[in-house]
Amino acid sequence: xxxxxxxxxxxxxxxxxxxxxxxxxxxxxxxxxxxxxxxxxxxxxxxxxxxxxxxxxxxxxxxxxxxxxxxxxxxxxxxxxxxxxxxxxxxxxxxxxxxxxxxxxxxxxxxxxxxxxxxxxxxxxxxxxxxxxxxxxxxxxxxxxxxxxxxxxxxxxxxxxxxxxxxxxxxxxxxxxxxxxxxxxxxxxxxxxxxxxxxxxxxxxxxxxxxxxxxxxxxxxxxxxxxxxxxxxxxxxxxxxxxxxxxxxxxxxxxxxxxxxxxxxxxxxxxxxxxxxxxxxxxxxxxxxxxxxxxxxxxxxxxxxxxxxxxxxxxxxxxxxxxxxxxxxxx
Amino acid sequence: xxxxxxxxxxxxxxxxxxxxxxxxxxxxxxxxxxxxxxxxxxxxxxxxxxxxxxxxxxxxxxxxxxxxxxxxxxxxxxxxxxxxxxxxxxxxxxxxxxxxxxxxxxxxxxxxxxxxxxxxxxxxxxxxxxxxxxxxxxxxxxxxxxxxxxxxxxxxxxxxxxxxxxxxxxxxxxxxxxxxxxxxxxxxxxxxxxxxxxxxxxxxxxxxxxxxxxxxxxxxxxxxxxxxxxxxxxxxxxxxxxxxxxxxxxxxxxxxxxxxxxxxxxxx
Ligand SMILES: Nc1ncnc2c1ncn2[C@@H]1O[C@H](COP(=O)(O)OP(=O)(O)OP(=O)(O)O)[C@@H](O)[C@H]1O
Ligand SMILES: [Mg+2]
Numbered sequence: 001x002x003x004x005x006x007x008x009x010x011x012x013x014x015x016x017x018x019x020x021x022x023x024x025x026x027x028x029x030x031x032x033x034x035x036x037x038x039x040x041x042x043x044x045x046x047x048x049x050x051x052x053x054x055x056x057x058x059x060x061x062x063x064x065x066x067x068x069x070x071x072x073x074x075x076x077x078x079x080x081x082x083x084x085x086x087x088x089x090x091x092x093x094x095x096x097x098x099x100x101x102x103x104x105x106x107x108x109x110x111x112x113x114x115x116x117x118x119x120x121x122x123x124x125x126x127x128x129x130x131x132x133x134x135x136x137x138x139x140x141x142x143x144x145x146x147x148x149x150x151x152x153x154x155x156x157x158x159x160x161x162x163x164x165x166x167x168x169x170x171x172x173x174x175x176x177x178x179x180x181x182x183x184x185x186x187x188x189x190x191x192x193x194x195x196x197x198x199x200x201x202x203x204x205x206x207x208x209x210x211x212x213x214x215x216x217x218x219x220x221x222x223x224x225x226x227x228x229x230x231x232x233x234x235x236x237x238x239x240x241x242x243x244x245x246x247x248x249x250x251x252x253x254x255x256x257x258x259x260x261x262x263x264x265x266x267x268x269x270x271x272x273x274x275x276x277x278x279x280x281x282x283x284x285x286x287x288x289x290x291x292x293x294x295x296x297x298x299x300x301x302x303x304x305x306x307x308x309x310x311x312x313x314x315x316x317x318x319x320x321x322x323x324x325x326x327x328x329x330x331x
Numbered sequence: 332x333x334x335x336x337x338x339x340x341x342x343x344x345x346x347x348x349x350x351x352x353x354x355x356x357x358x359x360x361x362x363x364x365x366x367x368x369x370x371x372x373x374x375x376x377x378x379x380x381x382x383x384x385x386x387x388x389x390x391x392x393x394x395x396x397x398x399x400x401x402x403x404x405x406x407x408x409x410x411x412x413x414x415x416x417x418x419x420x421x422x423x424x425x426x427x428x429x430x431x432x433x434x435x436x437x438x439x440x441x442x443x444x445x446x447x448x449x450x451x452x453x454x455x456x457x458x459x460x461x462x463x464x465x466x467x468x469x470x471x472x473x474x475x476x477x478x479x480x481x482x483x484x485x486x487x488x489x490x491x492x493x494x495x496x497x498x499x500x501x502x503x504x505x506x507x508x509x510x511x512x513x514x515x516x517x518x519x520x521x522x523x524x525x526x527x528x529x530x531x532x533x534x535x536x537x538x539x540x541x542x543x544x545x546x547x548x549x550x551x552x553x554x555x556x557x558x559x560x561x562x563x564x565x566x567x568x569x570x571x572x573x574x575x576x577x578x579x580x581x582x583x584x585x586x587x588x589x590x591x592x593x594x595x596x597x598x599x
Pocket of ligand 1: 344345346347350368369370371372373374375376377
């Protein structure tokens with residue numbers, strides 16, 4: 001169960017990033033994200049990504065953990081890129097060695113058959129090979145297109161042309177790079193910062209703003225309670241799932257109506273459990289002297305070190321560079 | 332003057348009958364008090380009233396001479412801590428250290444002082460090596476010990492245990508009871524329990540039924556009233572069942588057997 005929540009999971013290693021002050025990490029991440037949103041130049045984005053990946057290497061966290069957090073939105077990215085490349089018709093048609101990148105696809109009856117066959121194959125394969133489903137899916141899509149490009153026997157049903165335009169390719173690449181940048185950055189933050197520290201960091205950042213201190217302190221407490229209880233509630237969910245399964249509820253099959261009933265059979269006990277937990281927790285907190293919004297001292301006092309200051313200096317330089325390049329019309 | 336004085340206390344949840352129905356109570360400093368009563372007899376409600384989580388409809392609670400009301404409740408909560416039944420639902424912090432710190436943070440204790448107190452009391456409940464652990468990686472008994480450390484750190488005079496061992500496995504019960512026993516000489520303890528063996532060791536036993544205190548006194552005085560205990564749907568000790576048998580039969584030397592059995596009951 002816990003395997004699936006890769007994104008946002010702290011990975012305990014000892015590196016300089018791990019030791020940075022959480023306030024510094026949050027502020028740097030946030031402003032760098034804004035900076036990256038301003039960049040429209042692919043080369044500049046590539047340089048950023050390269051730089052962020054270099055930083056990633058210094059965290060001692062295995063790269064595949066980062067790759068896994070890409071996986072979660074890979075599908076979305078691929079579709080965005082696909083639609084940009086296929087449907088964006090602004091700009092010149094891209095030429096390679098003097099040839100236009102224009103392709104004609106024809107759907108014949110034979111192709112239709114092949115297509116259906118491939119889809120069936122894809123689902124059958126899914127029963128055997130559970131891994132690399134995304135790659136399997138892409139290969140099958142590619143095969144369908146290939147068959148429509150080259151197997152042109154028999155009467156055709158419909159024929160269509162796709163040409164790749166500069167603008168589409170460019171936008172697709174830019175979106176891809178931007179998202180990769182953003183995901184790596186936020187993974188960098190969540191992998192190297194304990195939830196408690198993230199929370200304390202957010203609280204610390206808003207501390208100087210007196211007028212919003214109350215709200216922030218309540219918000220931080222809510223976040224920390226959420227962080228505390230998410231694993232517990234996931235545990236309870238899997239217990240209920242098992243209990244229902246042992247009573248013969250099959251969560252994988254069934255009609256739409258069955259599915260609704262199954263979800264209700266999960267939600268009702270979850271709601272009851274959560275309500276009981278919330279009531280008990282509120283009692284325990286109140287009995288231990290918690291007054292919402294009141295000033296509290298913190299066990300994790302935040303302190304800036306030299307490395308934090310260096311990171312801030314870097315951040316200022318980074319933002320300044322983007323602004324200068326932006327004014328100069330370069331990025 | 333007693334440390335805890337409860338006079339004529341009434342409380343009713345919106346829906347139900349009277350949950351606490353005219354309770355009078357006196358508990359002295361340093362006493363170890365057990366509250367017995369079947370499910371729904373109002374024990375938890377009384378405990379929540381004592382720590383100000385619920386507001387009485389009628390009657391008064393005085394703790395250490397201070398009358399419990401809206402203004403004094405923060406003051407009183409420094410004098411009285413409570414450990415609840417469910418280990419998971421009262422664990423506030425993300426780590427053991429966080430959880431022990433929670434009450435101290437609320438009382439605005441300085442960081443260095445907090446570190447010292449956390450160190451001291453986590454060692455006392457033997458959880459000092461688990462300070463960075465998350466609650467998911469702790470057993471129920473360990474979580475309850477953390478809860479106790481969190482309350483001890485605030486240094487209250489009174490600690491209420493509301494069936495604090497009811498959800499634990501035998502090993503956990505043993506560990507937690509060991510900690511509770513080590514506190515007996517230092518704190519005033521109110522233990523709500525179904526465990527008669529624990530009650531026998533108490534300085535005072537209070538039996539509740541339908542929101543009322545039906546018996547109160549030293550364990551030997553209370554356990555003599557077998558009829559009332561039975562009416563309160565309470566279990567009685569095996570030796571007491573034997574006693575009853577002997578009482579109802581006509582064996583000779585009745586008095587001697589009875590005395591011997593009473594001795595047996597309180598020997599432990
Ligand atoms: N939150 C609530 N809302 C409404 N009624 C409640 C609530 N909590 C308890 N009651 C009712 O008040 C009465 C006393 O409950 P209480 O929890 O004090 O009993 P208890 O002696 O602690 O029982 P147990 O041994 O099961 O813990 C019961 O009839 C119960 O149904
Ligand atoms: Mg109770």
